[in-house]
Amino acid sequence: MSVLVHLEGATVKRGVQRIIRELDLMVHEGQHLALIGPNGAGKTTLLRLMAQLLRPDAGKVTLFPDEPKMQKRGRLRSAVGVLMEGSYLYEGLTVEENLQFYGVLFDVPDLKRRIEEGLTRMELTSVRHKRVGTLSKGMRKRLAIVRATLHQPRLLLLDEPFDGLDERSIGELQLWLEELASKRCTLVLISHDLSLIQPLCQRVCLMDQGRIVQSWRRDEVPPSLWEQGYGHWLGRV
Amino acid sequence: MGFFLRSSLAIVKKDLRIQFRQKSLLLSMIVFALLIQVLLHFSFQANQAALHHVAAGLLWLPIFLSALLGIGRLMAIEEAEWNWEGMWTAPVDPGSIFFGKMLGSLLLVFLVEWVSVPLFFILFNPPAPQSLPLLIGCLLMGTWGYVSLACLFSVMAQASRLGDLLLPILLFPVSVPLVLAVVRLTQIALFPTMPGQEWVWLAVLGAYDILFTLLPILLFEYLLEV
Numbered sequence: 001m002s003v004l005v006h007l008e009g010a011t012v013k014r015g016v017q018r019i020i021r022e023l024d025l026m027v028h029e030g031q032h033l034a035l036i037g038p039n040g041a042g043k044t045t046l047l048r049l050m051a052q053l054l055r056p057d058a059g060k061v062t063l064f065p066d067e068p069k070m071q072k073r074g075r076l077r078s079a080v081g082v083l084m085e086g087s088y089l090y091e092g093l094t095v096e097e098n099l100q101f102y103g104v105l106f107d108v109p110d111l112k113r114r115i116e117e118g119l120t121r122m123e124l125t126s127v128r129h130k131r132v133g134t135l136s137k138g139m140r141k142r143l144a145i146v147r148a149t150l151h152q153p154r155l156l157l158l159d160e161p162f163d164g165l166d167e168r169s170i171g172e173l174q175l176w177l178e179e180l181a182s183k184r185c186t187l188v189l190i191s192h193d194l195s196l197i198q199p200l201c202q203r204v205c206l207m208d209q210g211r212i213v214q215s216w217r218r219d220e221v222p223p224s225l226w227e228q229g230y231g232h233w234l235g236r237v
Numbered sequence: 238m239g240f241f242l243r244s245s246l247a248i249v250k251k252d253l254r255i256q257f258r259q260k261s262l263l264l265s266m267i268v269f270a271l272l273i274q275v276l277l278h279f280s281f282q283a284n285q286a287a288l289h290h291v292a293a294g295l296l297w298l299p300i301f302l303s304a305l306l307g308i309g310r311l312m313a314i315e316e317a318e319w320n321w322e323g324m325w326t327a328p329v330d331p332g333s334i335f336f337g338k339m340l341g342s343l344l345l346v347f348l349v350e351w352v353s354v355p356l357f358f359i360l361f362n363p364p365a366p367q368s369l370p371l372l373i374g375c376l377l378m379g380t381w382g383y384v385s386l387a388c389l390f391s392v393m394a395q396a397s398r399l400g401d402l403l404l405p406i407l408l409f410p411v412s413v414p415l416v417l418a419v420v421r422l423t424q425i426a427l428f429p430t431m432p433g434q435e436w437v438w439l440a441v442l443g444a445y446d447i448l449f450t451l452l453p454i455l456l457f458e459y460l461l462e463v
Binding site: 053077084090101 | 240243244247250251254255258259314317318319320322323324325326327328329330462
């Protein structure tokens with residue numbers, strides 16, 4: 001299986017503080033990786049590094065290192081879907097207009113059908129002509145997820161995708177992510193709720209103070225992690 | 238090139254759609270320009286003789302100031318939901334993002350001029366332009382250069398802690414050659430008695446426009462990364 005993300009000794013500093021410390025990580029194609037850890041562990045910074053929204057102060061971050069043709073900015077960006085802290089949506093535009101805008105920027109083929117599929121999947125068809133500014137937080141989140149996956153990326157980076165969603169939407173999103181996963185989409189996600197990522201992930205990395213302190217394959221994950229959380233591994237029980 | 242223009246036009250369409258829907262920004266720009274024009278009218282009412290010397294400034298001042306107001310706001314809509322980052326994650330040439338934002342701003346400023354320039358002629362009653370094509374050309378080229386520069390500095394200002402406050406401090410000193418050129422060209426276009434050096438000033442304006450359109454397009458990738 002080819003490598004999609006390769007971090008070698010990546011370090012990110014903010015002032016004198018090191019947010020990410022000489023981190024090595026490889027994410028293989030089709031893998032579903034969950035990043036867990038307490039606030040300030042460096043999860044979002046690591047995701048931003050992977051999304052190439054941030055350059056490391058030291059070390060190297062390479063996406064699709066085995067594919068020379070993917071080193072062009074356009075091709076690389078077409079293959080990566082990102083859901084970060086900001087929704088990237090415009091409050092003054094309607095749901096459909098937002099998706100059309102990003103559809104053009106991502107040069108999405110058959111855009112109408114893709115928008116239709118996304119809206120149906122996230123149950124947003126009834127609000128397609130409503131301005132984003134009038135939507136609830138959960139609806140915006142669902143729309144942001146449709147936006148991030150509109151161009152069918154090979155690598156999907158999601159920061160707290162379940163945050164703000166109701167139970168039904170969480171179920172829908174889990175199903176959708178499972179479906180994407182079955183299509184060999186590589187998934188890296190951050191979530192504070194371990195129960196939500198349990199069915200999705202093949203690999204779990206526990207982060208603390210800018211480092212990966214534990215990494216488990218799905219079959220190696222101790223049941224106590226799901227039941228009691230990660231406090232034990234950080235010595236904070 | 239096709240995708241570059243297509244993505245720029247998508248950004249223009251998006252910006253104008255938001256602005257025409259909300260109306261507040263365009264209206265504020267127009268009202269602001271008109272208010273300045275009226276205030277200047279009152280200031281110079283008593284001294285019509287001075288009009289010949291300052292007419293060009295009276296025409297351009299409301300345009301420059303209302304553009305400053307509008308462009309800062311137009312750039313700020315990309316801050317709310319980290320939308321610069323959203324566009325950055327797309328497979329577009331970063332220069333096309335700048336070009337789209339610049340074209341959208343330019344269209345808004347042209348709309349302001351559509352109201353403020355006729356008002357200038359009504360309020361100050363200068364003689365009919367000696368050369369209307371020169372005046373129109375000067376308005377088009379002058380606005381293009383100023384807006385391009387304002388967009389560049391606005392993005393830089395947004396990234397700083399000072400935000401909008403930094404924009405005029407950066408913009409006004411660098412726009413001095415452009416201001417000189419548009420003022421001279423406007424004087425030549427308006428008053429037959431002014432000595433003609435229009436080609437020199439047109440060349441200055443043209444060079445300025447090209448430089449400050451191409452430079453941000455080429456450097457925008459680095460600007461967004463900051």
